[in-house]
Amino acid sequence: MTVLLLAVVLLLCDIQESSASYTITECNEDEPLYIVGNQPTSITCKGLRQTHNMYWSITELCGDCKETRVGLCAACRGSSPCPHNCSDVNADYIISRTKTESMLRFVDNLTAKDGATVKCSRLNNQTQASCTVNVIKAYQLPDCNNNTLEVVDNGKTMIGCTNIDPSHDMYWSIIYPDDVEKTVAECDSCLPDDACPDCTRKYDGYVADRNVSVSILQFDSGSDNSKDGATVRCGKLGWGTVEVDCKIQVFNYRLPQCRSGQLDLSEVPPWTSIVCEDLRYDHNMKWTVTDKHNDVIEAASCLNKNKTYNCTAKDGFTATRENESTSELKITKNIREQADNTLACLRGDNAAAVKCLLRVVHPGELENPSVSIDGHFTVSGHVDISKVFASDSNVTCQWYYTQRDHPQLVSSTKLGLLLFTDNNDLHYQRGVCNMTMQLNTSESVYVFTVVVQPGHGPVSAGTVNIRKPGYPQLQTSTCPKYLAEGSDLNCSCHHPASQQVSPAASIYWENRTDTAVLEVAHLSRELNGTEYVCSSVWAKGLTGEIRSSVAYTLLVACEYNGWYY
Numbered sequence: 103m104t105v106l107l108l109a110v111v112l113l114l115c116d117i118q119e120s121s122a123s124y125t126i127t128e129c130n131e132d133e134p135l136y137i138v139g140n141q142p143t144s145i146t147c148k149g150l151r152q153t154h155n156m157y158w159s160i161t162e163l164c165g166d167c168k169e170t171r172v173g174l175c176a177a178c179r180g181s182s183p184c185p186h187n188c189s190d191v192n193a194d195y196i197i198s199r200t201k202t203e204s205m206l207r208f209v210d211n212l213t214a215k216d217g218a219t220v221k222c223s224r225l226n227n228q229t230q231a232s233c234t235v236n237v238i239k240a241y242q243l244p245d246c247n248n249n250t251l252e253v254v255d256n257g258k259t260m261i262g263c264t265n266i267d268p269s270h271d272m273y274w275s276i277i278y279p280d281d282v283e284k285t286v287a288e289c290d291s292c293l294p295d296d297a298c299p300d301c302t303r304k305y306d307g308y309v310a311d312r313n314v315s316v317s318i319l320q321f322d323s324g325s326d327n328s329k330d331g332a333t334v335r336c337g338k339l340g341w342g343t344v345e346v347d348c349k350i351q352v353f354n355y356r357l358p359q360c361r362s363g364q365l366d367l368s369e370v371p372p373w374t375s376i377v378c379e380d381l382r383y384d385h386n387m388k389w390t391v392t393d394k395h396n397d398v399i400e401a402a403s404c405l406n407k408n409k410t411y412n413c414t415a416k417d418g419f420t421a422t423r424e425n426e427s428t429s430e431l432k433i434t435k436n437i438r439e440q441a442d443n444t445l446a447c448l449r450g451d452n453a454a455a456v457k458c459l460l461r462v463v464h465p466g467e468l469e470n471p472s473v474s475i476d477g478h479f480t481v482s483g484h485v486d487i488s489k490v491f492a493s494d495s496n497v498t499c500q501w502y503y504t505q506r507d508h509p510q511l512v513s514s515t516k517l518g519l520l521l522f523t524d525n526n527d528l529h530y531q532r533g534v535c536n537m538t539m540q541l542n543t544s545e546s547v548y549v550f551t552v553v554v555q556p557g558h559g560p561v562s563a564g565t566v567n568i569r570k571p572g573y574p575q576l577q578t579s580t581c582p583k584y585l586a587e588g589s590d591l592n593c594s595c596h597h598p599a600s601q602q603v604s605p606a607a608s609i610y611w612e613n614r615t616d617t618a619v620l621e622v623a624h625l626s627r628e629l630n631g632t633e634y635v636c637s638s639v640w641a642k643g644l645t646g647e648i649r650s651s652v653a654y655t656l657l658v659a660c661e662y663n664g665w666y667y
């Protein structure tokens with residue numbers, strides 16, 4: 103029994119022994135081992151048994167180069183317990199082994215190995231594995247300085263990757279600080295005499311381009327803070343690792359008050375304080391003003407000394423740096439002179455900057471805002487602008503109405519204004535901003551506002567109600583039933599709920615008056631029985647017009663012997 107078991111075990115061992123095979127993990131039959139630039143590269147031969155003596159050999163690519171043994175690794179026993187360094191090693195390599203693996207490291211003359219075949223073999227040549235070597239240039243990122251790509255917020259960042267082997271398919275990726283690597287673009291191989299195929303965008307916000315050996319990645323959404331600390335990588339697609347990395351530093355200096363490239367400086371205290379945000383703690387920073395002749399004044403600078411910031415400013419400016427990320431500048435003198443100058447918030451070495459054109463303004467001072475509606479449903483709005491200034495002469499006035507939720511624009515006017523000079527010899531402007539608007543007859547409430555820019559925001563100008571007359575409507579209760587001959591008729595027709603009608607209906611006596619008052623002096627008996635018709639018209643001539651009328655019959659009592667009849 104025991105003998106049988108032993109025999110089985112021996113048999114199994116023998117099968118395993120004869121089926122042992124070596125493999126080199128860094129390459130396979132079809133794919134070469136890439137050695138990038140002068141980077142020392144290791145390869146590992148697996149599948150060794152500790153009883154094997156093995157050796158490494160290389161056949162360099164030259165006219166009649168022979169296979170040369172470059173290292174001998176003895177079996178793991180006796181004087182050579184594993185792991186151990188191998189003997190007989192050529193100076194271009196370091197070779198060592200464990201019980202089951204042998205490592206070969208290329209350390210010198212790397213480029214001479216291009217095209218060579220490297221082989222790991224059992225000493226008796228019963229099992230072998232080999233690999234061809236392909237030495238390629240390292241990809242490079244020339245825009246990467248000190249391993250850092252500075253991304254600033256004033257445009258599109260581009261980074262180039264050079265030395266790409268034309269036969270390589272390549273990719274660009276971004277590795278975020280949380281270690282997620284996202285491929286953002288891929289570019290296929292590109293033979294020297296062919297037009298390169300377009301690169302494929304893999305992720306929004308990035309676009310790549312490639313010619314034979316150069317690829318350029320553009321961040322087409324500008325910078326954003328989430329990229330700060332991320333790594334941009336240019337690499338080879340497919341077999342073999344060829345990659346080069348650069349760390350992204352986002353300098354996202356911002357002037358949040360700068361809108362459409364322009365910032366309003368108010369000459370009315372409290373003066374506009376201009377804030378620059380997203381500074382980096384380790385930066386010195388400064389504020390400059392550039393005038394029309396391109397003369398630059400350093401208005402203020404804030405030095406970082408061990409995270410405390412000392413700001414100094416020229417006369418007429420004050421600067422503070424409240425904390426690592428924020429600095430504030432105030433211009434306190436001669437503000438008019440800053441018109442059309444360019445303000446910049448910069449890193450101390452000028453590398454990161456954000457700029458903005460300055461406009462000097464005196465916010466509009468408004469008087470008598472009002473709205474009214476006439477019987478034709480035409481709304482008139484009016485406001486006096488008693489004092490305003492904008493150095494670009496762009497003073498605008500906008501009227502809005504709000505019916506339910508959202509303000510709707512009625513009119514927007516660039517105002518032509520009158521110039522005047524105040525006691526300080528400064529020019530200002532004044533004028534009016536009027537508006538008319540036709541309303542329809544649907545019942546509704548309209549709230550009107552007016553916005554003058556430069557200014558302090560919307561100003562309420564009043565409310566217009568549209569309310570229909572109710573029905574029945576007209577009354578002639580002030581008109582007497584009888585009147586004596588010779589007396590005067592003076593009465594009026596009215597609407598009992600006229601307060602609630604808006605705009606007012608026009609009430610008149612037909613063929614007699616334009617108003618609600620009926621007057622007849624010295625009544626004669628001939629007028630007895632005359633019928634007068636009082637009418638009311640609301641929204642005359644418009645869709646939704648409402649008319650109504652009421653008749654009044656005059657009875658004239660005649661005097662006869664002191665009696666009236």
Ligand SMILES: *[C@@H]1O[C@H](CO)[C@@H](O)[C@H](O)[C@H]1NC(C)=O
Nearest residue numbers: 184185186187188196197198
């Ligand atoms: C192999 O040699 C290197 C230096 O050549 C040495 O640092 C290492 O310890 C050696 N390893 C063994 C197992 O002897």
Ligand SMILES: *[C@@H]1O[C@H](CO)[C@@H](O)[C@H](O)[C@H]1NC(C)=O
Nearest residue numbers: 192193194195210211212214
């Ligand atoms: C490696 O390069 C050095 C200097 O270029 C040369 O002296 C040496 O012979 C080279 N070794 C081999 C194995 O080619």
Ligand SMILES: *[C@@H]1O[C@H](CO)[C@@H](O)[C@H](O)[C@H]1NC(C)=O
Nearest residue numbers: 159169223224225226227228
């Ligand atoms: C193994 O192959 C090498 C190179 O082909 C040869 O030099 C060597 O003699 C062979 N060894 C045996 C045991 O056949």
Ligand SMILES: *[C@@H]1O[C@H](CO)[C@@H](O)[C@H](O)[C@H]1NC(C)=O
Nearest residue numbers: 247248249250251349351384
């Ligand atoms: C390069 O980067 C390191 C680490 O970020 C920094 O300490 C060093 O000052 C930088 N060198 C230059 C020249 O910018």
Ligand SMILES: *[C@@H]1O[C@H](CO)[C@@H](O)[C@H](O)[C@H]1NC(C)=O
Nearest residue numbers: 262312313314315316317318
């Ligand atoms: C590829 O682009 C780079 C950068 O734009 C340029 O310097 C180089 O000349 C171009 N090469 C070819 C072959 O067009």
Ligand SMILES: *[C@@H]1O[C@H](CO)[C@@H](O)[C@H](O)[C@H]1NC(C)=O
Nearest residue numbers: 383384406407408409410411
């Ligand atoms: C910087 O500040 C820290 C704490 O505020 C302090 O411990 C450190 O000594 C300072 N370094 C220098 C060079 O002043």
Ligand SMILES: *[C@@H]1O[C@H](CO)[C@@H](O)[C@H](O)[C@H]1NC(C)=O
Nearest residue numbers: 404405407410411412413414
């Ligand atoms: C700020 O800097 C100025 C000029 O360099 C210096 O005179 C002043 O003492 C500094 N203030 C502080 C608080 O460090």
Ligand SMILES: *[C@@H]1O[C@H](CO)[C@@H](O)[C@H](O)[C@H]1NC(C)=O
Nearest residue numbers: 377423424425426427428429
């Ligand atoms: C820096 O100061 C500004 C203004 O006081 C403030 O809004 C901001 O939140 C502060 N930031 C930090 C990081 O403390």
Ligand SMILES: *[C@@H]1O[C@H](CO)[C@@H](O)[C@H](O)[C@H]1NC(C)=O
Nearest residue numbers: 494495496497498516555556
């Ligand atoms: C004038 O000002 C208005 C409102 O601020 C703005 O919308 C418009 O673009 C400005 N026009 C010009 C020519 O700057």
Ligand SMILES: *[C@@H]1O[C@H](CO)[C@@H](O)[C@H](O)[C@H]1NC(C)=O
Nearest residue numbers: 482483484485534535536537
């Ligand atoms: C503006 O409206 C006011 C009041 O309705 C009126 O007195 C003035 O003449 C109007 N001005 C212009 C320029 O239309």
Ligand SMILES: *[C@@H]1O[C@H](CO)[C@@H](O)[C@H](O)[C@H]1NC(C)=O
Nearest residue numbers: 611612613614633634635636
């Ligand atoms: C008003 O005058 C017109 C024509 O002159 C006539 O047709 C109409 O009947 C008159 N209306 C009244 C109420 O007298």
Ligand SMILES: *[C@@H]1O[C@H](CO)[C@@H](O)[C@H](O)[C@H]1NC(C)=O
Nearest residue numbers: 627630631657658659660667
């Ligand atoms: C006045 O007219 C009314 C009705 O039209 C009539 O009843 C009355 O008799 C008249 N009175 C006189 C004095 O003519």
